[in-house]
Amino acid sequence: MNTTIRNIKNNPKVKVVLTDLFDTLIHRNVHPLYVFKIWAKLLIRELGLNLDIDTLYKIRMDVQNTLAKDLKTVKDEIPYNQVVQELYARLKNTGLLGEISFEKFMSYSLEADYRSEASVQFMNDDLIGGLQVLHEEGYKIFIISDFHLPKSVIQRLLQWHKVDHLFNDIFMSCDFEKSKETGTLYPTVMQHIGVHGEECSMMGDNMRSDIQQARKQNIKTFYLKHANHKFRNRKNLFGSVESDFIRSCRDIEKNCKRSDHPFSEYILHFYFFTERLYSEARQKEIKNLFFLAREGLYLKQLFDTYQHLNGFEETDYIRTHYFKASRHSAKQVSLRPIAEEPFMPVKKNYDHRSTQQFLSDFNLKEFEILAIAEEIGVDKDKVIENFSASDVLKKLRTNETFKIRYEQHRQEQKNAFDAYLKSFGVDFDKEGMVVVDVGWGGTMQEGIHDYMGGQVAVTGYYIGLREIYNIQERTKRFGLNFSVYPEKGYSDHILQANGQLYEQLLAAPHGSTLGYSKNPDMPTIEYHEPNEKKVFDEFIAPIQEFMDDQFILLNNKLSSVVYDQDMAQKYLTDLALRLGLFTNKKKLKFIQLISQGFYQNIGSNKVGIKYDAGQLSMSKKQLLKQFLWSPEKTFRYLVKVKPHLYNKKLEWLGWTVRSTYYYIKANKWFKRKFFSKDLIS
Incomplete structure (x- = not known):
């Protein structure tokens, strides 16, 4: 039995147990201040705020500091509602909140605070076990904590940890505008409970707040040093967020690499596309998203999963539709x-x-x-x-x-x-139409826009854009992972390669849409090429099922990591390089197999992914010159070399392709180091 619990039981006068909460019963795997950054990340995402995480974090910190100074009190005594009111007023004054009401802002702030805390907490199982013994023996147990969150949030956290049954009540400093630190909260708690100090015990990790101030009320105290937890908190002041982010992504990548599902690493591309699409939809207050067949079916499934995992209120969910078109x-x-x-x-x-x-x-x-x-x-x-x-x-x-x-x-x-x-x-006349697809130019988007007489705005969001069309005000389109707009950069050149693999991995279990019928139960006319159907059933469906699990796992890993999209883009670019140039024999065989079932339903409806040297748009001399100066611009050709060698039974020459990875990385470093003005393309 825990020594503290044994000492409480050995004191016949003690009938009531008071306990601190954070760093006593509940610990975090991050620094306490980092939780505020997670809160900022969640609030920005759900409210679609045009703010970066650090800025919102600093605004909240300044609000708390300013109110504490103005009210001449400690920060944990400021009512939560008052902090949020001041925060709302500042954001509203700068035009960042649009038409968001205070009630919604308050509700979402509370939810973000709850989720940010839940994502990083773990229990002190030894102490909880001891409290369970006291609870069963009839002791009354109360939480008394100096903290900025109200009782309602703490109750939810205790329920989430499945320990809420242990506590008779919860007393939070921000609810009473009194604190343990100043000694003003203890008399209020004892009056509320109806006991004297001699009948109580208090345990906690803060010498001043939990021990010295409690003793002034004649409360028996137990000091829990928890040196290892305090050391972890200090250690968590250091380190790199990007390292945490890379570690989370690498874990998923390793799972995929060890699995029997080739190229399932692409779920990382799909995850960050989904995340960016969700943020865009929130920022632009999009109410309906139309995912275009056929690649849109799996993208819709991932978006629905992401929204279910991360959305705050179901009534505020973005509506998703599957739109069969080609x-x-x-x-x-x-x-x-x-x-x-x-x-x-x-x-x-x-x-x-x-x-x-x-x-x-x-x-x-x-x-x-x-x-x-x-x-x-x-x-x-x-x-x-x-x-x-x-x-x-x-x-x-x-x-x-x-x-x-x-x-x-x-x-x-x-x-x-x-x-x-x-x-x-x-x-559609009122809100337009927003379509989502894999890419690459927006043909279907333009077709739908033309059909609507050019009067309805049809906006497109794609994994990538790699073709330039005549984009108009009412046919705007965005490549969220890569794009030719406003100009094609290093990352865009890398990520646009292997477009056929994006399409294959996003394949659907039904045929291509040839047209439409009057039958409301079967509104589309479809054709599913037999080889393509076989490839989907035998290869793609199992990969998608595996990727579903990795998507959820990645979401959970990243929930407590405050990363930005620059980190994500950098990682995705390097991932694409490695997947394209370090392709192993298993993946090469997979490419060969799925090539038998690649069916686009365009023109003559050819089956098969064809790698043809005739696709080169420049001479070999020009290609070599471009490779030496800007190798990323030749990456879309490089990724086709290994499959070509494999088909020719020359896979042993693959080392020549692998070596280009290091040249591409060295070339980028060299140009950044010596041509930092970036004047030569």
């Missing part, structure tokens, strides 16, 4: 009358197609395609370069059969898509 279907619903429709391909390199492929876009049956081809006198299977400018298309424009079926198809798609949009119950 480049193809977006093109279908935005078709114009045949005289006005340019019939441009969804991507420039998909304008080489046959008449059969072109007519299939309009859901024509095989016999209809054959009849139209015969009417205009062409071989339906012959591939035509630059189809959108061909004589065949000119003939189709004047063919009555095609004109009738085209207009019928156009109207059917329009009506079906109208019904599909209405099914979401969102007033």
